[in-house]
Amino acid sequence: MIGVKGKLSAEVLLEVKDLKTYFHLDEGVLKAVDGANLTVKRRKVLGLVGESGCGKSVAAQSILRIVPSPGRIVGGRILFYRGEDALDLATLDPFGDEIRNIRGREIAMVFQEPMTAFSPIHTIGFQIMEAILLHRDANKKEAKNIAIEMLHKVGVPNPAQRMNEYPHQLSGGLRQRAMIAMALSCHPALLIADEPTTALDVTVQGQILRLMKELQEEFGMSLIFITHNLGVIAEISDEVAVMYLGKIVEYGDVMEIFCNPLHPYTAKLLRSVPTVGRQIKTRLDSIPGSVPLPINLPPGCGFYERCSEAKPGLCNCEDPPLFEARPGHLVRCFRVGSSPLP
Numbered sequence: 348m349i350g351v352k353g354k355l356s357a358e359v360l361l362e363v364k365d366l367k368t369y370f371h372l373d374e375g376v377l378k379a380v381d382g383a384n385l386t387v388k389r390r391k392v393l394g395l396v397g398e399s400g401c402g403k404s405v406a407a408q409s410i411l412r413i414v415p416s417p418g419r420i421v422g423g424r425i426l427f428y429r430g431e432d433a434l435d436l437a438t439l440d441p442f443g444d445e446i447r448n449i450r451g452r453e454i455a456m457v458f459q460e461p462m463t464a465f466s467p468i469h470t471i472g473f474q475i476m477e478a479i480l481l482h483r484d485a486n487k488k489e490a491k492n493i494a495i496e497m498l499h500k501v502g503v504p505n506p507a508q509r510m511n512e513y514p515h516q517l518s519g520g521l522r523q524r525a526m527i528a529m530a531l532s533c534h535p536a537l538l539i540a541d542e543p544t545t546a547l548d549v550t551v552q553g554q555i556l557r558l559m560k561e562l563q564e565e566f567g568m569s570l571i572f573i574t575h576n577l578g579v580i581a582e583i584s585d586e587v588a589v590m591y592l593g594k595i596v597e598y599g600d601v602m603e604i605f606c607n608p609l610h611p612y613t614a615k616l617l618r619s620v621p622t623v624g625r626q627i628k629t630r631l632d633s634i635p636g637s638v639p640l641p642i643n644l645p646p647g648c649g650f651y652e653r654c655s656e657a658k659p660g661l662c663n664c665e666d667p668p669l670f671e672a673r674p675g676h677l678v679r680c681f682r683v684g685s686s687p688l689p
């Protein structure tokens with residue numbers, strides 16, 4: 348436990364500092380998360396965005412300490428503030444009681460594919476009840492009532508009957524709702540949603556997104572919402588963190604990021620989002636190239652090869668630090684500033 352100032356813990360729930368999660372592979376060291384910083388405020392939504400392969404899922408797995416082998420946290424801190432103390436989740440035994448008690452109860456996660464959260468051989472009701480019995484002080488009858496109430500809350504019709512169904516009997520959208528019900532049944536302080544709407548068709552995507560926002564507000568919980576889609580981020584987030592090659596390259600208030608993007612990567616991501624009302628003639632830009640595998644990367648800024656504004660001799664030599672462009676608006680780019688954060 349680390350004693351913290353009351354002011355910080357009152358506003359901040361989770362702080363990730365210089366997190367490094369590497370996979371030691373035969374081909375070399377794959378740096379999936381390589382010095383990432385994130386701040387999750389209480390009762391707020393942090394949108395974590397970046398193209399596929401940027402390290403978003405591994406960052407989420409690191410917080411919950413479920414990084415698959417041979418992945419390992421090799422540096423940094425994951426401070427989880429409870430009351431006056433901060434617990435560094437990065438130091439916990441991933442198989443120990445302490446993180447097991449936090450997982451599901453205080454920090455819950457929903458995934459893109461709900462079948463990974465549910466076992467195919469038990470009913471939805473049984474599985475939600477199991478989670479409640481494990482993490483809450485409830486008997487079987489109370490757990491059943493809580494489960495039915497949660498399914499009702501997430502918009503599953505006839506929840507008492509649906510309790511007896513198996514995951515494969517539900518449509519994709521209903522399965523996603525059931526997974527959200529299971530995740531929220533223990534009233535976590537933080538929910539991590541990793542691309543929860545990506546596999547759904549567009550109308551269902553919108554419904555699930557609105558549901559998550561409503562529940563986040565009603566439960567007063569914090570949410571890390573992970574997506575590769577900036578359009579989705581705009582709808583749900585209070586703050587936005589843009590991730591590229593294991594690092595947060597831009598962070599700030601959602602309006603600030605959308606109106607005044609400063610990192611060339613963020614600007615390009617924004618230009619690749621289709622928006623209602625955009626003139627048909629304006630072409631949607633796609634970002635040239637793709638995210639490289641983070642193994643044996645050359646020195647300098649990770650975005651150098653794909654950046655139209657890079658300065659040779661600077662950007663390919665040194666890794667830019669985080670600059671504070673405006674209060675609360677952080678950018679990892681030499682174009683932006685000259686005085687890095689201490």
Ligand SMILES: Nc1ncnc2c1ncn2[C@@H]1O[C@H](COP(=O)(O)OP(=O)(O)O)[C@@H](O)[C@H]1O
Pocket residue numbers: 370377378379397398399400401402403404405406415416417418639640641
């Ligand atoms: N289990 C794993 N074993 C080896 N490499 C992995 C594993 N999971 C992710 N990676 C690698 O880590 C990097 C980040 O992946 P990921 O966090 O899944 O990206 P995102 O969620 O942003 O699409 C990628 O280069 C990916 O290939």
Ligand SMILES: [Mg+2]
Pocket residue numbers: 403404405541542
């Ligand atoms: Mg992912």
